[in-house]
Amino acid sequence: MPLSSVGLSRRAVLAGAAATTALGLAGCGGSDSSGSSSGTLTAGFDNEPVTLDPALSAAISSDRNVLNLFFDALLRQRPDGTFEAALATRWDADDSAVTLTLRRGVEFHDGTACDAEAVVFNLRRVMDPATRSTKAAALANVASVEAPDARTVRIALKSPDPLLLTHLAHEAGMIASPAALKKHGADFGRRPVGTGPFTFAQWRSKVQLTAKRNDAYWAKAADGSSLPKLDKVVLRFVTEAKVLRAELSTGGVQLVRALPPEEYKQLGGDKQVVIKDGGVRRAYYVALNVTKGPFKDPKVRAAFARAVDRRAVGKAAAGDEYDIAPSFATSSDWFYDDSIAPLPHDPAKARSALAEAGSRGEVPITVVARRRAPDPTIAELLQSQLTAAGFAPKAEVLEFQTQLDRMKNRDFDAALLVIDIPRLDPSLAFDPYFTSDGPNNWSGLDDRVLDALLDEAAGTGDRPARKRAYADAQRRIIDNNYWVFLHQAKSPLIHSSRLKGVQLDVDGQWRLAEARLDG
DSSP states (O other): OOOSOTTSOHHHHHHHHHHTOOSSOOOSSBSOOOSOOOOEEEEEESOOOSOOOTTTOOOHHHHHHHHHHHOOBSEEEOTTSOEEESSEEEEEEOSSEEEEEEOTTOBOTTSOBOOHHHHHHHHHHHHOGGGOOTTGGGGTTEEEEEEEETTEEEEEESSOOTTHHHHHTSGGGBOOOHHHHHHHGGGGGGSOOOSSSEEEEEEETTTEEEEEEOTTOOOBOTTSOBSOOOSEEEEEEOOOHHHHHHHHHHTSOSEESOOOHHHHGGGTTOTTEEEEOOSOEEEEEEEEOOSSSGGGSHHHHHHHHHHOOHHHHHHHHHTTOEEOOSSSOOTTSTTOOTTOOOOOOOHHHHHHHHHHTTOOSOEEEEEEEESSTTHHHHHHHHHHHHHHTTEEEEEEEEOHHHHHHHHHTTOOSEEEEEEEEOOSSTHHHHHHHHSTTOTTOTTOOOOHHHHHHHHHHHSOOOHHHHHHHHHHHHHHHHHTTSEEEEEEEEOOEEEETTEEOOEEOTTSOEEOTTOEEOO
C-alpha cells in the first residue's frame, strides 16, 4: 500500500488505519476553521465539468473540486497515506475481502437513506460494463459486493488489492443516491445528488454552477459546530486568466482554481490576496497519437521529442515558477528516478530521424490545444520548435470539451494538456493514461509490456518493488516517446484573505465544508 509504514503487514496497516477513525472530520490541509459565518463564496473556475456523475468523471485534475461539494466518499485519505472515516466509520481487511461499517443516519440530499444497499448499488454500477464507468479499473479486483445488513458492506476480492482503500477514498468510492440515479438516468450528471456538504441548485452552461448549504450534513467541525459554514457556493466558469486575476483583485471572486505564474505573480504585493505554494504542480505534456498518422512510426515520435526544448517552453509559460522532471513524478515523490532522461533537444538529430523514417520534405502534423492561458502560448512555441526540426505543424486552439472529444476520438496527431500532481499514489497518475484500457489513454497505447509493469506496480504493497516497476514503466513510456513531458508549473492555492478554512485533498482539490468568509 502507498503508506509510510513500510515493513508492516498489510493486515496490520489496515487495522491501524481503522483505529484512526474519527466521528468528525478534520481537514487534510488548510487554514484555521474555527468560528462561524455565512454568505456566498464565489470561485473562479477554469474547467467547466462535463459531468458531475463521479462514476463517469474524466477530468481528474479539476472535477473533484466540484464533486467534493456534492458527494462524500466511503473513506478520506490523509497526506501521509493513512485513512480516516467518512461514510464508513470502520474498515476491516485481509487479502480476500474488505468489510466496511457505515455511518448511522446519513441521508442523501433527496431524503433517501445512505445505507449498505445504496453503497452496493453504487459499487456494482461502477463495475457494470454497461455503465462504461471511467472508474471501473479501480474495482477490477472486486469479485462481489454484498450487504449483510443495513450498515455493513462486504467487498470480496479476486486477488489481494493493496490500493482498494485508496480508490474507495476517491471517485470510485463516492456514493450517489440510487433513487436519483434511477430517476434522472443519463441526466444525473447535470443533477447530482449525494450526501455532501452542499446540495445542487443550478447549472448554467458556460456561465456558472450554484450549490446551497446542506442543512442536514452529517459532519461536524472540530468544535462541534454545524457544517458547512457557507450558505452558498457559486462557481463562475471563466477561462481567461487575466479576467480571473482581475476578479480576484477586485473581490468579484474570492477563490480561483488555477492561475498561470505570469498572472499570480502580479498579485504578490496585494495584501488582500493569499498565495500559498502547497507543492501542487501543473504538469504539461504532449500526447502523441500512435494509432495512425505520422506518430505511428517510433522514429517520427523520436524526432518530435528531440524537436522540443522543454526548458524554453517552461520559461515562456511559467517564467521561473516551474520544475523540470522526466514524467509525472516530482522530485519529492518516492517513485521518482533521476536516471530516467528524455531525449535532449537537438533539432539537427530530429531532422535526421525524420530522414531515417523516409520523410521527404516537411512532415505535416496538427497539435490540438485548449483555449486557456498559457496553452496557446505553449502551442505557438511548439510550432516554432517543430518547424525548425522539419515538421510542418498546425496548432488548433479549441474549447475544452471540443479538445477532449477530439482526443477521445483520436482525431489529432499531438495533443497538449495538463494534469495536477502529485497524487497520493502513482497509480492514480499513470493508470488512467497509459494502460491499454485506461479511460484517458489518449495516445491509443496497446503496449502489453507497459500494462504488465503498471499491473505489477499496483498489485503489491512492497514499496521497493513498486518503485522499480514504476521506474521501468516511466522508462518505457519515455524510451518509446509515447508522450513528451514538458514542465511542471507551480500551482499555489490563491484566494482572498477574507476566505478561511479551505481544506485540500492530498492532490490539491478543494474541500469547502469548513470554508468561511470573514469581514
